[in-house]
Amino acid sequence: MAERGVTLEGGASQRVRWLPRAGAKTEAAVQVLSPVALLLLWEVAARAGWVDQRFFPAPSAIVRAFWDAVTTGVLLHHLKVTLWRVLLGTVIGGVPAVLLGLAMGLSRWLRLTLDPIIAATYPLPKSALFPLLLLIFGLGEGSKVSMVAIGVFYLAVTNAMEGVLVISPVYFDVAKTFGARRWDVIWTVALPGAMPLVLAGLRLGVGTGLILGVLAEMLGARDGLGYLLWSAWQTFSVSSLWATLFVTAILGFVSVQLVDFLRRVLVPWQRTAGRR
Amino acid sequence: MQEMWNGSLGTSTVGRDVVVRVRDVVKHFRHGQRVIRALDRVSFELREGRFLVIVGPSGCGKTTLLRILAGLEQHDSGEVWMRPSRDGHPPFAMVFQEQSVFPWMTVRENVAYGLRLRRVRGRAAEERAGHWIRKVGLAGFERAYPHQLSGGMKQRVSIARAFAVDPDVLLMDEPFSALDEQMRTILQQEVSTLCEEQQKTVIFVTHSIDEAITLGDEVLVMTHRPGQVKRLIPIPFARPRDVVEVRADPRYGELYEEIWGLIAEEVRRGPREA
Numbered sequence: 007m008a009e010r011g012v013t014l015e016g017g018a019s020q021r022v023r024w025l026p027r028a029g030a031k032t033e034a035a036v037q038v039l040s041p042v043a044l045l046l047l048w049e050v051a052a053r054a055g056w057v058d059q060r061f062f063p064a065p066s067a068i069v070r071a072f073w074d075a076v077t078t079g080v081l082l083h084h085l086k087v088t089l090w091r092v093l094l095g096t097v098i099g100g101v102p103a104v105l106l107g108l109a110m111g112l113s114r115w116l117r118l119t120l121d122p123i124i125a126a127t128y129p130l131p132k133s134a135l136f137p138l139l140l141l142i143f144g145l146g147e148g149s150k151v152s153m154v155a156i157g158v159f160y161l162a163v164t165n166a167m168e169g170v171l172v173i174s175p176v177y178f179d180v181a182k183t184f185g186a187r188r189w190d191v192i193w194t195v196a197l198p199g200a201m202p203l204v205l206a207g208l209r210l211g212v213g214t215g216l217i218l219g220v221l222a223e224m225l226g227a228r229d230g231l232g233y234l235l236w237s238a239w240q241t242f243s244v245s246s247l248w249a250t251l252f253v254t255a256i257l258g259f260v261s262v263q264l265v266d267f268l269r270r271v272l273v274p275w276q277r278t279a280g281r282r
Numbered sequence: 283m284q285e286m287w288n289g290s291l292g293t294s295t296v297g298r299d300v301v302v303r304v305r306d307v308v309k310h311f312r313h314g315q316r317v318i319r320a321l322d323r324v325s326f327e328l329r330e331g332r333f334l335v336i337v338g339p340s341g342c343g344k345t346t347l348l349r350i351l352a353g354l355e356q357h358d359s360g361e362v363w364m365r366p367s368r369d370g371h372p373p374f375a376m377v378f379q380e381q382s383v384f385p386w387m388t389v390r391e392n393v394a395y396g397l398r399l400r401r402v403r404g405r406a407a408e409e410r411a412g413h414w415i416r417k418v419g420l421a422g423f424e425r426a427y428p429h430q431l432s433g434g435m436k437q438r439v440s441i442a443r444a445f446a447v448d449p450d451v452l453l454m455d456e457p458f459s460a461l462d463e464q465m466r467t468i469l470q471q472e473v474s475t476l477c478e479e480q481q482k483t484v485i486f487v488t489h490s491i492d493e494a495i496t497l498g499d500e501v502l503v504m505t506h507r508p509g510q511v512k513r514l515i516p517i518p519f520a521r522p523r524d525v526v527e528v529r530a531d532p533r534y535g536e537l538y539e540e541i542w543g544l545i546a547e548e549v550r551r552g553p554r555e556a
Contacts, residue, residue: 174380174381176378176382177382179352179354179378180378180382182354183352183354183372184375184396185396185400186399190399194384194398194399195384198386198387201386273386275385275386275387275428275429
């Protein structure tokens with residue numbers, strides 16, 4: 007009915023669509039099935055010899071290696087070691103960083119004194135520090151934990167400071183007019199106001215801490231996931247290399263989820279804000 | 283800052299029912315190399331229970347004056363005196379122009395904020411906060427966070443927070459300027475009624491002549507920078523008032539014209555640099 011160039015009705019619905027819009031269930035199914043399809047393809051490709059099995063062993067072989075490592079307790083042992091290092095490093099690096107960052111946000115003088123030092127050392131690749139840390143702490147836990155701590159520290163300190171600085175001055179004015187003392191201001195304005203960025207910094211810090219921790223384990227440790235990855239490469243047991251990689255990825259995912267959980271608990275006022 | 287409210291006025295005597303007294307207050311701002319005089323020998327007195335509205339062209343220093351009274355800025359010379367409260371706490375509470383309700387506190391925590399700083403805790407704090415939440419019409423929103431509230435509701439929280447500490451003096455810095463007209467009229471009526479009922483002494487800064495006449499017992503018109511008192515105009519309407527009926531009164535139009543004339547003169551003249 008409509009002549010060329012004159013679209014009178016149904017203009018919007020005439021957009022070209024390759025597939026009809028599916029229901030939510032179908033969409034969820036696609037999201038689950040696509041990785042499964044990839045794994046299947048991989049399995050077939052490996053068995054058929056389309057890809058080099060030495061580098062890309064079949065998923066079934068990886069699962070077997072994974073299962074062996076789990077049942078013998080090897081994987082869990084090394085996972086526990088790494089987990090402990092990351093946790094300890096996060097606490098040792100994170101807690102002082104958050105306190106220092108908040109103090110720097112509140113005190114102009116502290117900021118003027120310390121910010122140049124932090125800014126100057128921040129761009130240094132933290133991994134470059136590892137030989138020095140080995141020298142100081144030896145091959146024991148100290149060198150690995152301090153590596154994680156350094157990674158967490160920088161991101162946590164700058165974010166905590168920024169967290170205080172972005173608080174609108176009117177909130178400090180409100181506190182003052184109600185007669186707040188210094189501690190009241192810190193407790194009721196600076197701390198909660200900075201909390202969203204403190205946790206954002208911690209989230210990034212845990213990610214970086216994990217990277218540095220695993221790296222340090224590859225270079226100078228006798229246990230931990232990094233060590234396991236490195237020894238898998240040295241003994242050319244590719245399946246366990248993949249299995250360990252998988253576990254490391256899960257560890258990263260879970261630790262970020264943990265910080266996100268902490269955020270939902272500590273920053274409840276943002277739970278529904280801006281996330282519709 | 284604390285001393286200001288407790289300090290004596292030196293040699294001068296203060297009338298018995300005077301609550302706020304400002305004398306020859308001068309304030310400068312440094313702007314790079316230049317020094318700008320923001321306030322020039324501003325003086326006024328406010329008796330108990332009076333509602334003073336300060337209007338003037340923008341940049342006349344009316345907000346600065348209010349911030350000096352609140353102890354948020356220091357004046358360079360002159361005297362600022364506010365009758366100390368019996369309990370040693372600030373004798374005033376302030377309602378701010380912008381969004382000043384803490385986003386990290388619920389409505390109840392926000393309203394109870396001043397009480398918390400005064401170490402009022404437990405049931406007493408709960409009851410007083412609850413009373414004021416109901417009073418400003420926010421019953422049922424006690425546990426809501428500010429981002430779940432409209433602009434008008436947030437400003438109600440801010441008003442309840444100020445009233446909850448039962449201050450002698452209320453300082454209000456353009457509290458309704460960010461609201462739409464209907465909400466503004468509704469809140470003007472509520473604030474007018476509450477201040478009358480609670481016998482508050484109020485200093486209210488606005489750029490709206492209409493708001494000044496509607497709410498004030500007296501209107502202080504300021505000059506352009508440096509801000510001086512241009513004229514103090516008494517508003518003849520009795521309180522309690524109906525903010526809509528007042529606008530229909532023939533005297534409203536005359537007052538509007540008079541105040542507008544004074545402000546227009548200043549706007550045309552522009553700032554006089556000192």
